[in-house]
Amino acid sequence: MARRLIPSLNRVLVEKIIPPSKTNAGILLPEKTTKLNSGKVVAVGTGTRDRDGKLIPVNVKEGDTVLLPEYGGTEVKLGEKEYVYDHCLWG
Incomplete structure (x- = not known):
């Protein structure tokens, strides 16, 4: 089983943020x-x-929060975490 994914080229690995389904007071939030x-x-x-061989760096860095398509x-x-592996199209 894979323990670690290392993106290549202009790909990124993003951990999904799962918002809470209820507030601290116990109120259920709409879906x-x-x-x-x-x-x-x-x-x-x-x-x-x-085309000239110049490196085009990825425009996001580790720790950034991004919107996912x-x-x-x-x-x-x-394990218990969900990730999205995709080309970097954000900026």
Whole structure:
């Protein structure tokens, strides 16, 4: 079983942020408020190269919070955590 994923080129690994389904006071939140598609970048590839061979770095860094596309990326589950592995299209 894989323990660690290392992105290559312009790919990133994003840990999904799962919002709470109820408040600290115990009030249940509607399902719409718990479906925010955001995540925290946990690993970043080195970037890709243009036609001249110059490195184009990835425009996000580890620790950034990003919005995830509703349909896209590859969902990966390692242990109890859910991740999305995708090309870096954010900026």
